[in-house]
Structure formats: structure tokens, C-alpha cells
Amino acid sequence: MSALVGIDVGGTAIKGGAVSTGGEIITRREIPSGIDEGPEAVVERLAGLARELGAVDALGLGVPGLLDRERGVVLSSPNLRPLDDFPLRDELARRLAIESGNVRIENDANVAAIGEHWLGGARGESHVLLVTLGTGVGGGLILGGRLFLGEGGGGEVGHTVVDAAGPLCGCGQHGCLEVLASATAARRRAREAGLTEDLEELAAAARAAPGAERDLLRAVGGDLGRGLGTVVTLLDLRCFLIGGGFGRALDVLRAGVAEGIAERTTGPGRAGLRILCAELGPDAGWIGAARLAC
Numbered sequence: 001m002s003a004l005v006g007i008d009v010g011g012t013a014i015k016g017g018a019v020s021t022g023g024e025i026i027t028r029r030e031i032p033s034g035i036d037e038g039p040e041a042v043v044e045r046l047a048g049l050a051r052e053l054g055a056v057d058a059l060g061l062g063v064p065g066l067l068d069r070e071r072g073v074v075l076s077s078p079n080l081r082p083l084d085d086f087p088l089r090d091e092l093a094r095r096l097a098i099e100s101g102n103v104r105i106e107n108d109a110n111v112a113a114i115g116e117h118w119l120g121g122a123r124g125e126s127h128v129l130l131v132t133l134g135t136g137v138g139g140g141l142i143l144g145g146r147l148f149l150g151e152g153g154g155g156e157v158g159h160t161v162v163d164a165a166g167p168l169c170g171c172g173q174h175g176c177l178e179v180l181a182s183a184t185a186a187r188r189r190a191r192e193a194g195l196t197e198d199l200e201e202l203a204a205a206a207r208a209a210p211g212a213e214r215d216l217l218r219a220v221g222g223d224l225g226r227g228l229g230t231v232v233t234l235l236d237l238r239c240f241l242i243g244g245g246f247g248r249a250l251d252v253l254r255a256g257v258a259e260g261i262a263e264r265t266t267g268p269g270r271a272g273l274r275i276l277c278a279e280l281g282p283d284a285g286w287i288g289a290a291r292l293a294c
């Protein structure tokens with residue numbers, strides 16, 4: 001069996017690798033995105049990396065932002081503006097001399113969920129939501145063992161409204177989970193509270209002793225929990241996987257998360273809830289993308 005190749009395109013780095021169909025990681029690579037050089041240069045880099053990784057007849061691609069999956073086009077991506085409306089899938093397929101249909105393109109949070117479900121912290125789970133706490137809050141929903149997209153944009157938990165009186169979000173609503181519990185939001189909240197904006201330091205201080213840092217992370221965790229509580233009520237989901245750079249602070253967010261969920265749920269939905277750490281870190285995206293290349 002040939003290896004599966006996946007690539008995760010980010011605003012600053014492109015990560016890729018090859019995995020055996022049995023789930024063994026064969027190789028991984030990381031190169032700068034060079035997004036400012038324009039779409040042609042980026043697609044050249046992607047093709048070069050795909051060849052290096054051995055993508056002879058299929059490739060999976062994770063891309064941040066809103067996608068037109070039918071046409072293989074990135075409609076809008078705040079971190080990859082030069083790629084907006086660029087026929088990424090077809091241009092890549094042409095350079096690799098493979099069929100367009102064999103280049104599978106999916107949103108970055110969704111490929112991360114697929115990766116964690118295949119080889120990471122959500123292995124064996126039927127129903128799980130991956131929540132990625134980074135620059136924004138990404139969501140990837142697995143239902144019945146498969147990625148759930150609804151009509152195409154499903155799983156976007158980052159833009160569920162937690163506090164309608166909260167800060168304005170980039171999406172135009174107020175108080176989305178993203179403006180309350182992303183890494184960016186946590187830094188802003190720390191700054192407003194007169195605390196360090198370094199989230200590693202903030203988490204370390206919260207772990208070390210009770211105080212303002214612990215209180216702040218409990219409050220941020222509370223907002224995350226209120227967001228997840230809505231999901232528990234709607235879907236009776238019992239397993240959440242928390243990833244992204246700020247997800248590493250889950251140990252100090254956890255008390256708040258539990259309070260927030262309890263506040264927004266009633267009845268049996270709360271029983272047996274598991275809030276787990278994502279396991280694959282920055283590899284989740286390309287591993288999930290590789291899974292798409294099956």
C-alpha cells in the first residue's frame with residue numbers, strides 16, 4: 001500500500017507528511033508559507049513539498065477559512081488572503097499531473113478533528129467535538145465516527161454566542177466563544193486585568209498558587225464551558241477534545257469549564273462528560289488531511 005500524504009497550510013508555516021494506511025507516520029516536513037509571495041509561489045511550494053513526500057496519485061490539503069469544496073477554491077481566509085478565490089485544488093493537481101478529484105481540500109479545524117479521531121486523543125470515539133484554542137477558536141465535529149459538516153459549515157463552535165453583551169467578534173456578532181476564549185482573547189483579558197500576556201507564564205502562575213492569574217483562567221474556562229454547554233444540550237455530546245496552543249492550559253481552565261457547562265446544561269447530559277487534551281499538537285492537521293487522501 002502506498003503512503004497517504006497530507007499537507008496543512010497555515011498563515012506562517014506549511015506542515016506536511018506521509019502516513020501509512022495503517023497509521024504509522026513515515027515522514028514529516030515543515031516549510032515557511034511565504035504567503036506574501038502570492039498564490040502562484042505558494043502553490044509551487046505546495047507542489048514541491050507534495051512531490052517530496054511522495055504524493056504520486058492523491059493528496060489531502062487542510063486550509064484555514066471558508067471553502068468551496070465543489071470547486072476546490074478558498075473563498076475567504078483571514079490568514080491567507082492572497083489565496084482568496086484562487087483555484088488552489090486545480091492548480092495543485094495540474095502541477096502534480098494528478099486528477100483534480102484526487103486533491104481533497106478541507107477546512108483546517110476539520111482536518112485536525114479527523115487527525116485526532118484517526119490517530120490522536122479521539123481514537124475510538126463515536127461523537128466528539130475538537131475545539132482548537134489558537135488565534136481564533138476552531139471547531140471540528142465528528143458524529144457517528146464521521147466528520148459532520150451540515151450544509152458545509154458545520155462544527156463552527158467558535159462563533160456560537162456565549163455572551164451577547166460581550167466584545168465584538170470579527171464575524172460581526174458580539175460575545176462569540178472566539179472573542180472570549182481563544183489565545184488572542186486570553187491575552188487581551190490578561191492585559192485588561194494587568195497580568196502578563198504570555199499565556200505560558202500566565203498558566204504557570206495559575207498552577208503555582210491561587211491568585212489573579214488562576215481567577216482569570218477560571219473565568220476564561222467558564223466562557224469556554226458555557227459555549228460547550230450549548231453543544232451538550234443540542235447534541236448530547238459527552239466528549240470534547242481541546243487543542244491548539246492555548247489548549248495546553250486545559251489543566252488550569254478545567255475548573256471553569258466544568259462550572260460553565262454546569263451553568264448551561266440540565267439533566268443527564270452532564271453525566272460522564274469528558275474534556276480531554278488533544279494529542280497530536282501541530283501534526284493533527286496534516287495527519288487528518290492525509291486521511292482524506294485515502
Ligand SMILES: [Zn+2]
Nearest residue numbers: 159169171176
Ligand atoms: Zn464570531
